[in-house]
Amino acid sequence: MAKKAPNLETATEIRRVTKGYFGDPKGFEEILYRTKNNRYVLLQRGGHESPFQEEKITQILKVDAEAWLASL
Numbered sequence: 001m002a003k004k005a006p007n008l009e010t011a012t013e014i015r016r017v018t019k020g021y022f023g024d025p026k027g028f029e030e031i032l033y034r035t036k037n038n039r040y041v042l043l044q045r046g047g048h049e050s051p052f053q054e055e056k057i058t059q060i061l062k063v064d065a066e067a068w069l070a071s072l
Contacts, residue, residue, distance in 0.1 A: 006059060008043065011035045015069060025049040032065055040065040 011033035020027020028046025035041060040060050046052040060068070 005057065006033070006035050006039065006041045008033055008041065008057075011041060014040075014065070015072070017072060020047070020050075023047075028052045030068075032068060034065075038062075042068065 012035075014032045014034055016029060016031045018027070018029045025047035026049045028044065028050040030052075031043040033041045033043065040062055042058045042060050042065070043055070044052040044058075045055040
């Protein structure tokens with residue numbers, strides 16, 4: 001059974017980090033969301049030379065979300 005993808009359209013954006021500019025092959029963005037049921041989701045996407053060449057959506061624990069925020 002496949003895991004249901006979180007609905008990011010209704011989630012609250014907590015923090016967005018952008019490196020580079022739109023169209024930059026090395027540029028990327030990471031966005032932390034909190035869903036309506038208080039789950040945390042990290043969206044990562046970027047250019048073809050970035051660490052996030054393919055869009056990645058990861059559900060993470062609150063402690064991991066806090067650690068990610070503290071690392072900024």
